Amino acid sequence: MSKRCGRCGTTLEQFYSTSLLGCENCYRAFAEELAPLLKKLHGVTVHAGKTPKVGGIERQLLCEYETLLEEKEAAMLGGDFDKANDLGEEIRQLYFELARRGLK
Template sequence: MTQVAEQVAQHYAKHMAVGQAAEEMKRADQQTCPCCGISFYKFRSQGRLGCPYDYKAFREQLEFLLANIHGETRHKGKRSSKPPELAARRTELIRLRREMREAVEAEEYERASQIRDEIRRIESEAV
């Protein structure tokens, strides 16, 4: 069990009865990020998030982890020198790649090629 998974389980066990904690963990594990599609269960098992929007999707579960690990839930250190537009572009590319994969799986090749072209356009703008 990863350290993250242990901390999540301990948090729920502290704040609820055992049966309630198990139900709450089951509910939390089924949540997924609408942008990248990662589940909270996958995050717990890997210890890594899939995209910046995961912080919003799993906010409730992550707040106690951040407070437990860092002692705070607010950032008080150095800021990234990269412009926020870069993060937004990356997130958009993650979303588009997921949509393209889903379109191919659904055999919607026309839609997949349109999405591929959009990905290429965004990537060429970054250069």
């Protein structure tokens, strides 16, 4: 018997085959299974706590980078892989820009 979201009825198998979550409760229902997935997507981010001391444009770049990562994650979970691809490209460019400035 597969795990199932109590609210919309999406099963874990359905999620794996379509990468689509039915509702926001699915995040909670499949938290265990989603965690490693999200971690993989977030592999390169350094979240609060070890933020480099930067200001102005550099902080903006970092902020934008984080935002893009979150948007990409949302797009992937929503099954919008075209959008995730586009965002991935932007993220890559931004990453190089950050690396060039020694922030990544």
